Amino acid sequence: MKKMEIKQLFTSYKDYVGKEIEIHGWIKKSRESKNIGFLEINDGTFFSNVQVVVESSVNNFKEVFSLGIYSAVKVKGILVEPESAKQDFEIQASEIEILSESDKDYPLQNKRHTFEFLRTMPSLRMRTNAFNAVFRVRSELAYAIHKFFNERGFVYIHTPIITASDAEGAGEMFRVTTFNPDKETPRTEDGHVDYTKDFFGAMSNLTVSGQLEVEGFAMAYSKVYTFGPTFRAEHSNTPRHAAEFWMIEPEIAFATLPDVMDLAEDMVKYIIRHVLDKLPEEMKLFDSFVEKGIIEKLNKLVESDFKRLTYTEAIEILEKADKKFEYPVSWGLDLQTEHERYLTEEVFHGPVFVTDYPKDIKSFYMKLNDDKKTVAAMDMLVPGVGELIGGSERENDIEKLLKQMEDKNIKSEDYKWYSDLRRYGGVSHGGYGLGFERMVMYMTGMKNIRDVLPYPRTVNSMKIDK
Ligand code: 4AD
Numbered sequence: 526m527k528k529m530e531i532k533q534l535f536t537s538y539k540d541y542v543g544k545e546i547e548i549h550g551w552i553k554k555s556r557e558s559k560n561i562g563f564l565e566i567n568d569g570t571f572f573s574n575v576q577v578v579v580e581s582s583v584n585n586f587k588e589v590f591s592l593g594i595y596s597a598v599k600v601k602g603i604l605v606e607p608e609s610a611k612q613d614f615e616i617q618a619s620e621i622e623i624l625s626e627s628d629k630d631y632p633l634q635n636k637r638h639t640f641e642f643l644r645t646m647p648s649l650r651m652r653t654n655a656f657n658a659v660f661r662v663r664s665e666l667a668y669a670i671h672k673f674f675n676e677r678g679f680v681y682i683h684t685p686i687i688t689a690s691d692a693e694g695a696g697e698m699f700r701v702t703t704f705n706p707d708k709e710t711p712r713t714e715d716g717h718v719d720y721t722k723d724f725f726g727a728m729s730n731l732t733v734s735g736q737l738e739v740e741g742f743a744m745a746y747s748k749v750y751t752f753g754p755t756f757r758a759e760h761s762n763t764p765r766h767a768a769e770f771w772m773i774e775p776e777i778a779f780a781t782l783p784d785v786m787d788l789a790e791d792m793v794k795y796i797i798r799h800v801l802d803k804l805p806e807e808m809k810l811f812d813s814f815v816e817k818g819i820i821e822k823l824n825k826l827v828e829s830d831f832k833r834l835t836y837t838e839a840i841e842i843l844e845k846a847d848k849k850f851e852y853p854v855s856w857g858l859d860l861q862t863e864h865e866r867y868l869t870e871e872v873f874h875g876p877v878f879v880t881d882y883p884k885d886i887k888s889f890y891m892k893l894n895d896d897k898k899t900v901a902a903m904d905m906l907v908p909g910v911g912e913l914i915g916g917s918e919r920e921n922d923i924e925k926l927l928k929q930m931e932d933k934n935i936k937s938e939d940y941k942w943y944s945d946l947r948r949y950g951g952v953s954h955g956g957y958g959l960g961f962e963r964m965v966m967y968m969t970g971m972k973n974i975r976d977v978l979p980y981p982r983t984v985n986s987m988k989i990d991k
């Protein structure tokens with residue numbers, strides 16, 4: 526007799542009707558009445574539990590029904606199609622072996638817990654239906670992203686996690702050093718820490734973005750992407766910011782900003798379609814318990830054209846808005862989450878690209894527009910989440926690039942390897958970064974980034990309360 530996975534049973538139970546099968550799994554629910562008991566078993570391979578019917582004639586009946594929730598068992602029995610039952614099939618147990626007992630104080634008894642409460646149990650919460658569904662969606666989305674780029678001939682580049690450059694020029698980096706802060710560190714003559722004596726011979730950090738490194742590869746392969754962890758020491762304690770998050774950054778050569786937006790729009794639609802198609806059970810759960818109507822919303826989205834407008838147009842809309850914003854709106858100021866959400870949720874009711882932001886609020890590598898005031902940047906904003914994607918066409922004119930570095934106090938000598946790409950066959954190119962967790966939030970309706978990260982790292986999250 527072969528051990529079967531629960532998923533296999535749900536996809537092809539018809540082939541096993543009347544046959545003896547064996548499953549291994551955890552007890553999710555258990556109830557008993559006089560001569561008969563019911564177990565709901567799952568091994569985590571599929572969303573739904575398998576119902577196991579246990580007659581009191583099974584020799585360890587009493588012991589089985591005294592087991593705590595999440596004890597593990599091996600069940601042998603016949604698969605049957607019950608006439609009047611909710612489920613299509615169940616297993617009539619003939620033998621149950623106890624593989625592992627779960628203590629009676631197991632904290633996740635069968636009742637609904639809040640996501641906040643479950644966050645206090647990072648190693649257990651993925652056993653609940655909602656988190657189980659979230660992390661399966663996360664996995665499927667990651668696969669869909671690779672599939673999308675692979676089908677289009679993109680080369681996947683693993684950009685480094687440790688780097689000496691600050692890709693966003695925002696200085697929100699975690700330092701990587703082997704210097705011991707408890708001991709004296711080598712100093713330069715003027716009293717600064719001497720990083721030339723450190724492990725890498727220069728001040729090094731965890732990457733905030735793989736963009737600069739992947740641009741080099743775009744000049745060799747035309748179509749590339751990186752998908753990896755990124756780190757930002759932002760002190761923003763919001764439901765949308767994490768210190769460690771994953772980012773997908775494609776970069777395309779012989780391309781301008783509209784090409785970059787087309788790619789972003791195609792990708793978002795493709796990956797949403799993929800998950801809707803692959804994980805209907807999980808999506809139904811989100812629709813019922815997390816965000817009503819999410820399936821319909823996403824189905825509509827994949828058929829729609831995303832709105833595109835300039836930052837200047839966005840500011841005009843916001844200035845005319847019949848709404849009081851906490852942060853003021855005026856040309857030159859960065860859009861805050863409340864502005865982004867107003868545009869997507871109350872004006873356009875769907876995703877929008879905002880383009881051509883003022884150069885002073887954007888990064889040094891973005892292409893300066895002819896007006897000399899704005900850059901060829903774009904953000905994709907979506908309802909509920911705000912900024913999902915940030916991208917741009919890159920400055921390919923070396924003089925202009927060096928000028929932007931100078932204006933933004935970036936030491937151009939440190940980025941020679943990057944600016945030199947313009948001197949050796951540099952062509953117009955661009956790309957974007959999709960915040961992976963924000964995509965998972967949008968796909969599931971989850972409202973806090975901490976609930977879509979397997980082990981979230983945010984300000985103070987490692988503190989152990991004693
Ligand atoms: O807009 P950002 O900062 O853009 C870049 O890093 C560019 N280098 C991307 C590129 O052009 N290749 O970040 C990109 C996206 C944001 O739109 C947001 O979705 C996400 O990354 N993001 C965060 N997600 C979670 N926590 C944070 N602290 C995030 N910061 C940015």
Ligand code: MG
Binds near residue numbers: 912914
């Ligand atoms: Mg951004």
